[in-house]
Amino acid sequence: MAPARTRATNSPRGRAVPAAEAAGRSTHAKGQVLYVTDGVGLVSTRDSDVVRITASETVKCPADEGHWHGATDTPLMAHIAMVVGDESGDGTTWLEPVTDEQFTAALDATGR
Template identity: 35%
Template sequence: MAHKQTAGRDNLGELAPTFAALNDDVLFGQVWSREGQMPARQRSLITCASLMSQGLFPQLEAHLRIAKANGVAKQELVETFTQLAFYAGWPKAWSAFGLLKDIYADVPDDTPDAGLFPLGSPADGPNFTGHAWLHMLTGPDNPLSAGNVTFAAGCYNRWHTHPAGQLLLVTAGHGWEQQQGKPARELHAGDVVECPAGVQHWHGAAQDSTLTHVAVTPVPAGQAAVEWLEFPSHSDYEQLD
């Protein structure tokens, strides 16, 4: 959790100050804050699943808002509640979907899974064939640039090079990466791609799936992080699937 939780003291500080302190300082201050052991995004998904299973809908409403802020995708919650309906009860799923529909009303139904990090801002432009999103993980002056990149289904980028190479850590979806002189490589969550300095490559989503990866790119002083070239052949891309 990026901000300090005060809901306990705000709502129960006078009536139950010890409970309020335990809620804010222990549950959120010590457990939720252990993002090195488990990201807040995963904690949110687990918590929402537990609350839906127990039928604790006032608490679920609050935690759906937290889940949204922590980058949990609408479709992830849809799949979670659908599966739990068979184990926790159909009426509970109906109630949970009602809350989800209201809280995520401003999120399009086809918003892709952004993996471990928030989806970020649209990154559509002349270097992508379709929709893409970028959430930077490092500051603009950091010599080691890291960003969470999500490609919509069917979207890929141009051939390009990096003066100091690039590391791609795939966190969600299905896609492709190709380096000059080599066949295209299929990508799934958990795959790691190392592209050497100066080698041309392209990467993007499969035709029927989104793709999310963390791109780690060293930025040498006085040089651009990337040089964009032409697009891969679309007919070659269509044959990959």
């Protein structure tokens, strides 16, 4: 299932330099919303669906959907990441690292 686009408000900010993907895939017990404030990024699901995101766009990753996000290989990407916590914390579970091959495939899938 591809991530769905939605609206967002406020939360901690993140930045990714060009060609910097997340350290690994993660899941969030109640989902995650990403709002891009600058640049161009990618969001990829465990089944390799990829969404290219740009400034002022928002992506919602469903609850417990393994995914990663990061900048493309050109501009910096800045974003606001929002999660809803649960009784044990923020509900994030870190999974396996994203490989260089997976990152390159995601870039290729979006036309770089």
